[in-house]
Amino acid sequence: MCEEHTVSLVDVLEEDEELEEEASAVLAGSDSDHCSYPQGYVKRQALYSCNTCTPKGAEAAGVCLACSYKCHEGHDLFELYTKRNFRCDCGNRKFTDLQCKLYPEKDDVNTLNKYSHNFSGVYCTCRRPYPDPDDQVEDEMIQCVLCEDWLHGRHLGREVPENNESQEMICVVRQVKEETGGRSNTDVAPEEQVDDVIKPSAKRTREEAELNCRLKELQAVNQKRERSGAVFWPSAWRSTLCSCNTCQERLSGAQLSFLLDESDTVVAYERKGQNNEQNQQGHDPLMSALDNLNRVQQLEIIHGYNDMKSELKDFLQRFAAEGKVVTPDDIRHFFEQQQSRKRRRVEAAPFY
Template sequence: MCEEQTVSLVDVLEEDEELEEEASAVLAGSDSDHCSYPQGYVKRQALYACNTCTPKGGEAAGVCLACSYKCHEGHDLFELYTKRNFRCDCGNRKFTELQCKLYPDKDEVNSLNKYSHNFFGVYCTCSRPYPDPDDQVEDEMIQCVVCEDWLHGRHLGCVVPDCVELQEMICEFCMNKHPFLWTYSVHLAVPGAAAQVKEETGGNSNTDVPNKEEQVDDVIEPSSKRSREEVKPSCKLKELQGTGQNRVQSGAVFWPSAWRSKLCSCNTCQERLSEAGLSFLLDESDTVLAYEKKGKNNEQRQQGQDPLMSALDNLNRVQQLEIIHGYNDMKTELKDFLQRFAAEGKVVTPDDIRQFFEQQQSRKRRRVDAGRFYCT
């Protein structure tokens, strides 16, 4: 007979903490009780696609967090993580047999929404589901900040750098769609990946990668000397193009934190970004990291509103102290109880938990009985 696989309490607690942090980062930045439709095209929010209501072959549609709970409970949902500038579709023309319970008065379609194959549960250039039951290779999925598709690390065409969770990625397709991004990548992108891509492709003499000693702060300045009298705002992009430096235009590109602040924001470049639908690149608060930070802050504020403390406000001082002491005692005893299992690497069973609370009840009865002895 096969030995049953078990995990220690330490493993369970660590995994639970990671899941809670991830959920807080993604979900706490969105409203779980009210449909986001009245807010219009929300800057960034958690989204879902319903395979039950809008299966593949039909029109793509996305629903907000609250509608995923209230209107699509029990449905087959695809979690899309977050997407920008999206308005909730729940109950509109795309849902022939469902009406939104939270905000039924909606336009037939949201014409400014952008959709991809993600809304039908497939991702990456390989158009596979995630998790993929037929793929045994362990590989992380990374989201492109432009098209917002998720791609396997091995399908990016470059080496994935360390600390990738603190960086932004633009896939090769989006880089080629907006060629001026290649100019920025020479000077602003995470170093290393470009050189490795060049080695893999053989490279050409006219696509040299900048030397390591060339720093970002140095190259974004004009290459030619300018007189002190010249104070007109210049175009950073033109100055970078004037350096004559290029890189292998192949593979995805990774960008370090705060790289957006170094993009040119002159009138010409703002118009270029607007026409390309990339104005969000000048907004550092548009990043997923900024959204996640907002979600964690919201979660911390909600945790600060302890329901126990709210209930205590309606009790007198003596009752408040008794409940607080009892609560703290139980929390300390439960922590000590679980730490013994963690220290020994043992699994906590339902019987162990049941026994703990039976002991708590027994101690409570003994304290009550002892109190009666001293009553007059």
């Protein structure tokens, strides 16, 4: 096997915790046991599209996390990451041969749901799947906060900044500039100007707020900038949008009211998921069981677990160092050895 194509088991073990954190950030913010349909159009949730039930050419449909587990197990699913303001379609009219096991009483169609080519398993302006077996170029996919499509960095029409993790990407610039009077990361107002220009103080009258409309200021100086390519704005850019009544009405008419909601961001959703995961860990059944044991028993179990974890890591490291593949028989032999050592320790223990 070529060394450049070899993945070390040690590397896998070290990356496992990071992968779990990423998964919990996406999934822990959604309910994995109950269909989200009764909640209506959920503010943001993890979604999937089932290629088995709604193949190419059929009406687009999306299912929630719980339905992907309970109703579509073993199906060919497209992971959509998260979408905003969506109601679960599982088992409605679009699914001719499937009834939702978790919440079968659904309307024929969810009229307010929005669908895109993502629901067919393709992304970006190039309309390619992800991962793409025919694409040999290493390139990250970035989600637009407006259309929520995922785009290749090389197809954004501009160079991707190095610190893009802390920014939100918008692939359609003109719509945001004209509808909201927002600013890019190169011309964000200083903190001392935010209250005076962008966010009118609550003490001011409605008329005064309208006079300080940021969008009107831009229009007065003909500052509708035509730009090509996507923009990356700092995570707090939403707080700089004008929220006067006129701008709120314009945002509502363009179905962009969510831009004034800072909790709409994927970062806020992931933070919620991480908090949920931590709370669940705080109620771990194993820890509850340990609470019912005395101090000596607790220490014995904890030390035994840590010893087994350390021995398993050492066991896998030997295979990695020798470039060998770990088989089910190897794993079975490892645990048989563990049981054998445990029996010897018990038999060797003195009897009082």
